[in-house]
Amino acid sequence: MKHVPVLMREVLEVFAGKKLRTFFDGTLGAAGHANAILQAHPEIEKYIGCDRDPRAHELSSGVLAPWKEKVKFVRGSYAEMIRLVDGCIDGFLIDVGVSSMQLDERERGFSFMGDAPLDMRMDPEGKLTAEIIVNRYSEADLAKIFYEYGEERRSRQVAKAIVEARRKKRIRTTAELVHIIKPVATKGRLHPATLVFQALRIAVNDELGQLEKGIDGAIEKLCPGGRIAVISFHSLEDRIVKNHFRDAKDKVKVLTKKPIGPSAEEIRENPRSRSSKLRAAEAL
Numbered sequence: 001m002k003h004v005p006v007l008m009r010e011v012l013e014v015f016a017g018k019k020l021r022t023f024f025d026g027t028l029g030a031a032g033h034a035n036a037i038l039q040a041h042p043e044i045e046k047y048i049g050c051d052r053d054p055r056a057h058e059l060s061s062g063v064l065a066p067w068k069e070k071v072k073f074v075r076g077s078y079a080e081m082i083r084l085v086d087g088c089i090d091g092f093l094i095d096v097g098v099s100s101m102q103l104d105e106r107e108r109g110f111s112f113m114g115d116a117p118l119d120m121r122m123d124p125e126g127k128l129t130a131e132i133i134v135n136r137y138s139e140a141d142l143a144k145i146f147y148e149y150g151e152e153r154r155s156r157q158v159a160k161a162i163v164e165a166r167r168k169k170r171i172r173t174t175a176e177l178v179h180i181i182k183p184v185a186t187k188g189r190l191h192p193a194t195l196v197f198q199a200l201r202i203a204v205n206d207e208l209g210q211l212e213k214g215i216d217g218a219i220e221k222l223c224p225g226g227r228i229a230v231i232s233f234h235s236l237e238d239r240i241v242k243n244h245f246r247d248a249k250d251k252v253k254v255l256t257k258k259p260i261g262p263s264a265e266e267i268r269e270n271p272r273s274r275s276s277k278l279r280a281a282e283a284l
């Protein structure tokens with residue numbers, strides 16, 4: 001499935017009227033935002049597209065071909081890579097989470113559909129996998145991950161079911177995990193495995209830690225008047241963005257008093273956008 005970028009118009013509005021020379025896209029993915037930003041800002045001299053998933057380079061190179069002289073692909077975590085950039089940056093974008101292509105690549109274990117090894121690493125060279133978490137973490141730590149990162153109300157029951165099952169046999173695949181958690185996880189509008197899978201993905205990729213470090217690193221690198229836009233999908237992520245902007249109030253002015261969400265039309269066309277929130281700030 002093609003990845004449909006969220007809050008596109010709203011992201012473009014953050015940078016509208018700004019003269020951008022250098023742009024750092026921390027989560028390039030399939031370059032949907034990158035393509036639109038490069039079209040709207042022909043003055044961009046250097047567009048650094050960062051992704052920790054090496055597949056993003058392949059997926060985005062076709063779309064970005066018209067600008068190949070300006071685009072530099074860097075592989076790695078945006079929290080680390082931002083520190084290595086020379087000079088200051090006029091625009092910075094983070095669009096967190098998983099891409100539709102990552103979900104579709106079943107063998108990577110992000111999806112609870114089908115059967116695949118319990119992996120979930122965005123960076124295939126990362127050390128931590130979902131299999132390690134599920135089989136080694138204590139029951140209390142599992143419950144905490146499911147509650148905090150997944151907002152799974154039945155986190156303790158899910159953790160208990162996992163610990164009981166792994167006593168008999170190591171849990172190796174997504175289908176095995178779904179089979180174990182389905183009877184005990186919250187049942188509602190979503191598939192019962194949705195929240196647990198989301199929580200594991202956030203933990204495997206240290207997504208909240210990345211966001212904290214990445215925002216702080218980006219703020220340090222912004223040119224005076226440069227802008228940062230962050231799209232998040234989870235209340236914990238949105239809180240991190242809000243607090244880190246607020247804590248940097250001697251360095252940035254917040255441009256979004258409240259987070260900007262998708263229009264009804266966008267939600268209708270792309271239900272994945274439902275929980276997205278955009279916040280932006282400008283360097284003083």
Ligand SMILES: C[S@@+](CC[C@H](N)C(=O)[O-])C[C@H]1O[C@@H](n2cnc3c(N)ncnc32)[C@H](O)[C@@H]1O
Pocket residue numbers: 003004005006026027028029030031032033034050051052053056076077078079095096097098099122210
């Ligand atoms: C939601 S997609 C981005 C989609 C992109 N904005 C577009 O329009 O196609 C998120 C992407 O960010 C990458 N990613 C997530 N966390 C990352 C991190 N800490 N550092 C670098 N890339 C990351 C994922 O591998 C994925 O490709």
